Amino acid sequence: xxxxxxAIVGATGVVGEEMRKILEERNFPLSELRLLASAKxxxxxxxFKEEEIExxxxxxxxxxxxxxxxxxxxxxxxxxxxxxxARTGATVIDNSSAFRLEKEVPLVVxxxxxxxxxxxxxxxxxxxxxxxxxxxxxxPLNDYSxxxxxxxxxxxxxxxxxxxxxxxxxxxxxxxxxxxxxKVGVYPHQIAFNVLPQCDIFLEDGYTLEEKKLIKETQKxxxxxxxxxxxxxxxxxxxxxxxxxxxVETEEKITSSKARQILENAPGVQVLDDPKSxxxxxxVNAAGSDLCLVxxxxxxxxxxxxxxxxxxxxxxxxxxxxxxxxxxxxxIR
Amino acid sequence: xxxxxxAIVGATGVVGEEMRKILEERNFPLSELRLLASAKxxxxxxxFKEEEIExxxxxxxxxxxxxxxxxxxxxxxxxxxxxxxARTGATVIDNSSAFRLEKEVPLVVxxxxxxxxxxxxxxxxxxxxxxxxxxxxxxPLNDYSxxxxxxxxxxxxxxxxxxxxxxxxxxxxxxxxxxxxxKVGVYPHQIAFNVLPQCDIFLEDGYTLEEKKLIKETQKxxxxxxxxxxxxxxxxxxxxxxxxxxxVETEEKITSSKARQILENAPGVQVLDDPKSxxxxxxVNAAGSDLCLVxxxxxxxxxxxxxxxxxxxxxxxxxxxxxxxxxxxxxIR
Numbered sequence: 001x002x003x004x005x006x007a008i009v010g011a012t013g014v015v016g017e018e019m020r021k022i023l024e025e026r027n028f029p030l031s032e033l034r035l036l037a038s039a040k041x042x043x044x045x046x047x048f049k050e051e052e053i054e055x056x057x058x059x060x061x062x063x064x065x066x067x068x069x070x071x072x073x074x075x076x077x078x079x080x081x082x083x084x085x086a087r088t089g090a091t092v093i094d095n096s097s098a099f100r101l102e103k104e105v106p107l108v109v110x111x112x113x114x115x116x117x118x119x120x121x122x123x124x125x126x127x128x129x130x131x132x133x134x135x136x137x138x139x140p141l142n143d144y145s146x147x148x149x150x151x152x153x154x155x156x157x158x159x160x161x162x163x164x165x166x167x168x169x170x171x172x173x174x175x176x177x178x179x180x181x182x183k184v185g186v187y188p189h190q191i192a193f194n195v196l197p198q199c200d201i202f203l204e205d206g207y208t209l210e211e212k213k214l215i216k217e218t219q220k221x222x223x224x225x226x227x228x229x230x231x232x233x234x235x236x237x238x239x240x241x242x243x244x245x246x247x248v249e250t251e252e253k254i255t256s257s258k259a260r261q262i263l264e265n266a267p268g269v270q271v272l273d274d275p276k277s278x279x280x281x282x283x284v285n286a287a288g289s290d291l292c293l294v295x296x297x298x299x300x301x302x303x304x305x306x307x308x309x310x311x312x313x314x315x316x317x318x319x320x321x322x323x324x325x326x327x328x329x330x331x332i333r
Numbered sequence: 334x335x336x337x338x339x340a341i342v343g344a345t346g347v348v349g350e351e352m353r354k355i356l357e358e359r360n361f362p363l364s365e366l367r368l369l370a371s372a373k374x375x376x377x378x379x380x381f382k383e384e385e386i387e388x389x390x391x392x393x394x395x396x397x398x399x400x401x402x403x404x405x406x407x408x409x410x411x412x413x414x415x416x417x418x419a420r421t422g423a424t425v426i427d428n429s430s431a432f433r434l435e436k437e438v439p440l441v442v443x444x445x446x447x448x449x450x451x452x453x454x455x456x457x458x459x460x461x462x463x464x465x466x467x468x469x470x471x472x473p474l475n476d477y478s479x480x481x482x483x484x485x486x487x488x489x490x491x492x493x494x495x496x497x498x499x500x501x502x503x504x505x506x507x508x509x510x511x512x513x514x515x516k517v518g519v520y521p522h523q524i525a526f527n528v529l530p531q532c533d534i535f536l537e538d539g540y541t542l543e544e545k546k547l548i549k550e551t552q553k554x555x556x557x558x559x560x561x562x563x564x565x566x567x568x569x570x571x572x573x574x575x576x577x578x579x580x581v582e583t584e585e586k587i588t589s590s591k592a593r594q595i596l597e598n599a600p601g602v603q604v605l606d607d608p609k610s611x612x613x614x615x616x617v618n619a620a621g622s623d624l625c626l627v628x629x630x631x632x633x634x635x636x637x638x639x640x641x642x643x644x645x646x647x648x649x650x651x652x653x654x655x656x657x658x659x660x661x662x663x664x665i666r
Contacts, residue, residue: 149635149636150635151484151580151635153486153565153578155488155528155567155569170510173506173510174510177503177506177507177510188611189611189615189617190615190617193570193571193572193616193617194571194615194616194617195488195569195571195576195615195616196615197576197578197613197614197615197628197629197643198608198611198613202608202609202611205631205632206589206608206629206630206631206632207631228635228636229635230580230633230634230635230636230639230641232486232578232580232629232641232643234488234576234578236488236528236569236570237526237569237570237571238526238527238528238570239526243528243530243567245486245530245565245567247484247563247565247580256539275531275535275539276535278521278522278531278535280530280531281530282522282523282527282528282529283526283527283528284522284523284526284527295530296530296539296565297539298538298539298540299538299539300563301563302482302483302484302561302562302563303482303561303563306563308563308565310530310565
């Protein structure tokens with residue numbers, strides 16, 4: 001097996017850093033790791049295995065000789081540089097929303113639709129964090145009995161917004177404990193000891209972009225444009241791991257014990273479901289895990305064929321960096 | 334207008350304290366305010382208007398001469414003492430879950446079903462906090478077009494659990510900021526920087542008691558036992574005010590602008606809904622308000638006739654103490 005030249009674009013961001021950790025943890029076969037970021041991080045050194053790697057400034061010449069370019073520097077950077085990287089010969093795995101809904105760009109969760117990854121024309125899109133964990137549990141249920149409708153409410157961690165949002169939550173929390181005035185910058189309102197029913201920007205129809213991503217990306221990954229989905233995306237004062245309350249209507253009855261059995265056998269999923277001992281997925285436990293945790297599996301008696309579930313996954317790992325690295329691993333296998 | 338003798342049972346709890354504040358704020362016509370609590374608070378003094386009132390120990394002789402007894406000391410205390418208070422001649426307004434679903438006990442939100450309050454036989458039940466805000470928005474929608482099904486996910490503040498839960502959130506938060514070990518006591522898991530998909534105890538069918546209350550109490554208050562409702566109740570690290578993501582299916586179409594108009598005219602409700610300026614209900618703004626705030630009103634395109642809404646209300650005020658005082662005010666009017 002040969003070794004590969006890989007770049008991380010946005011290497012100093014929270015997801016970029018997680019990508020580096022995951023490449024190291026999983027011992028990805030590397031002959032070069034190129035860390036690209038904006039001018040302000042140029043020259044900084046970060047450790048990788050026994051080496052120190054210097055951050056390079058991203059420019060159109062950054063991609064020569066690469067096998068893979070893992071992008072996580074926002075949609076604007078991806079729109080500008082991902083096509084250049086692809087033309088230069090790298091396979092781009094892009095964690096931004098820039099190309100996810102483009103028809104010729106595969107949107108891939110390896111456990112679900114890995115075959116789509118092989119149909120790429122240079123760019124593969126990594127889905128939104130809140131989407132990945134949702135499709136991991138919808139796919140096996142949908143395989144058993146067609147999913148007709150999904151209502152999802154999210155409880156999303158601030159790390160999904162980036163490093164400044166983590167800082168803002170911690171600083172606001174400290175200020176409030178000291179009864180000092182807080183600073184609001186990253187989010188439009190206080191996030192500490194509060195919840196915000198807004199993730200990403202608002203669209204014309206009153207939905208946020210995050211809600212639209214969750215709906216459209218899920219339909220694309222599952223190859224089910226007719227699946228009816230609605231969403232409310234909410235930011236909560238949690239550092240890492242997104243939670244989702246998911247209500248599912250299926251064509252045939254799935255009992256809660258059948259659902260538990262289906263999900264226990266689903267790839268990338270771990271069932272944690274024992275109410276009697278207060279066992280259910282929690283953000284603080286999901287942080288650092290590679291799996292989508294699911295619990296509170298129960299029949300919804302307001303429907304003939306309905307289920308309620310509670311899912312939690314690490315938004316930086318399976319929701320972003322891990323999924324991207326898994327795609328690269330599959331392509332070289 | 335004559336003055337009334339009123340007791341607060343559980344006067345030292347967070348809701349009991351809020352009841353005292355609200356009686357003062359609203360200048361309830363009082364000739365006596367009797368503050369009852371457990372032995373450990375006996376003799377403590379609290380201020381009310383220009384007076385100092387001494388806390389008395391609750392016992393079966395506590396209720397002589399009272400017009401109203403406002404109970405907020407948990408279901409066990411209510412089950413033991415509310416019938417005694419009623420027999421002694423007081424009208425009991427009980428904030429616990431003890432009697433809410435009993436057929437002969439009215440369960441009242443004054444804006445919705447005040448007439449039920451007059452049919453009491455000594456005890457009137459005050460609904461659960463998460464229920465009150467939900468029925469305030471469902472009633473006017475249901476009056477316009479029958480509500481067929483509701484899917485609700487909650488984001489509930491720790492003050493709903495009581496004073497020790499507020500303390501636990503603050504102490505855990507401080508410990509985590511100092512990177513010290515945390516203490517877990519009131520909740521089964523860490524609540525700081527976390528969310529818990531468990532409010533109250535688990536029942537046999539996998540639902541929590543909080544979820545069952547939300548479903549059954551809503552049906553009772555609206556006089557709509559056939560209304561299909563499902564719920565996931567989640568505790569979040571917020572001090573005061575519960576939020577709910579509410580998905581509503583109606584028989585006829587209600588456009589988002591029609592829904593906004595209906596809710597703008599609904600008693601006890603305030604519409605805060607301007608996405609362009611990031612205006613929507615937030616727990617930190619709802620805390621201290623007497624109203625149920627509603628925003629993010631938008632059509633749910635996964636249904637022919639569907640709406641999504643986001644509601645927030647102060648769980649200690651409209652969710653508990655204020656609603657109880659409003660019932661008493663209506664009875665003496």
